[in-house]
Amino acid sequence: MAMTAVARETVFALRRQIAKIEGTLPERLQAPAGAASDDGMADADRTVVRRGIAVARPDAFLRTGVGRLDALLGGHLGDDLGGGLPKAALNEIHGVETRDAGAVAGFALSLASLILKPSLILKQGSRLPVLWIGTQGVFREAGFPYARGLHAAFGIEPEQLLFSEAPRLADALWVAEEAARMTALAAVILEVRGNPQRLDLTATRRLHARAQSAGRPVFLLRQAAEPEPTAAPVRLIVSPAPAGPRDTVAGPLAGSIGRPAFTISIGKSRTALPGQFILEWNPDERVFDERKIGERRIGERRAGEERAKNPVPVVSLYSGRTDPAAAPGAVVAFPAVGSPAAGDQPSRQQRAAHLSPRRAG
Known part of the structure; x- marks a missing residue:
């Protein structure tokens, strides 16, 4: 018990020194177990004030709404x-x-x-x-x-x-x-x-x-x-x-x-x-x-279970087979409006005009 009290007091001293260097606000900490009590108060009721961030006012903190995160950031553990x-x-x-x-x-x-x-x-x-x-x-x-x-x-x-x-x-x-x-x-x-x-x-x-x-x-x-x-x-x-x-x-x-x-x-x-x-x-x-x-x-x-219940038809992967993959379904083609008939080719004048550079403006 004596070694535990000494170790806790050492940790408190180090934290006070770090807080002094960082220049933070006062924070309330529970007094080390076994600390001397001159006024007759119980150790659990005694607190010491060190330089930290804690402030007594509840509105001094911006709560994220996640109780566990807020507690780890600086609240009382287990207190939302x-x-x-x-x-x-x-x-x-x-x-x-x-x-x-x-x-x-x-x-x-x-x-x-x-x-x-x-x-x-x-x-x-x-x-x-x-x-x-x-x-x-x-x-x-x-x-x-x-x-x-x-x-x-x-x-x-x-x-x-x-x-x-x-x-x-x-x-x-x-x-x-x-x-x-x-x-x-x-x-x-x-x-x-x-x-x-x-x-x-x-x-x-x-x-x-x-x-x-x-x-x-x-x-x-x-x-x-x-x-x-x-x-x-x-x-x-x-x-x-x-x-x-x-x-x-x-x-x-x-x-x-x-x-x-x-x-x-x-x-x-x-x-x-x-x-x-x-x-x-x-x-x-x-x-x-x-x-x-x-x-x-x-x-x-x-x-994944929903995808297994409702499979989507896809083209089968290639695995070295010579046969082509099965067709996905019926294909309907519509001829383009104004497109030339099969076998028609543009004239030489039309081809030259198409390949010639255009001038903007």
Whole structure:
């Protein structure tokens, strides 16, 4: 028991030191077992305060709606009432490869939709916008979100999503730092590529500190990036997941494409617990639904059974036989209107006119 208490105290000391370096907010932790009690309180009722991300107010977190994911990100394990992404903080969303940029952007737009869902409205009646910042190379590689699809898929009006295209990364960081302190924005999204040297621990500390003071989230999207030390308390690795079949009244529709899905891996969180989830975005209700890993296998097996019940006639494969494959069915041919009769050939003058170059205009 003594060795267990010493080991737990060592872990708490290391966590406090890491939180001090990262500059995060206070978090409540249960006191180590066997700690000295001068006021007569039980050990289970005693708590210590260290520098972490936890905040007592429930609205300090952006909940994804998936209880297990929210708990691993920072809530109480087994409690669906707390946890999620911290709102007043810097959050990292990584894409391991460049081709994952679309999934990273889609997941970020889903989070922005969750932020705008409570209808943050200004005094004039207009909604708070979201500012998306990036360099010319980033937008040239990944493109811009489709304006007409913003409302249909995420409930975001085109005028609610502002873009700032900077010529250099230094300019993009300056815009992000100035925007992070503004309370007139619902959220700030900064998209970078790779692991630039300018985006170091000091730069992320400034972004995190200004997000804390403004009480607004800053999402750092990183294309083809490797994990490195930053001040962000949460890091998520996002990649696209195969879409499941479309749900209908009669059940899943085989061969169809359903809702967009993301594979989410927790790279860094307050609880330091790993986890991997497959989330489906429901554009109608604007919520995330967790898809069990085995559910897709069950759906694929059901689709295979449906194909076995209703086989489609196809041409048989070649296996070295000399006989041709059986005809698929009756073929009906219609003569083209105005086509020449069989054996007719164009005249020499017509052939030369056809082969001669044409002049535009």
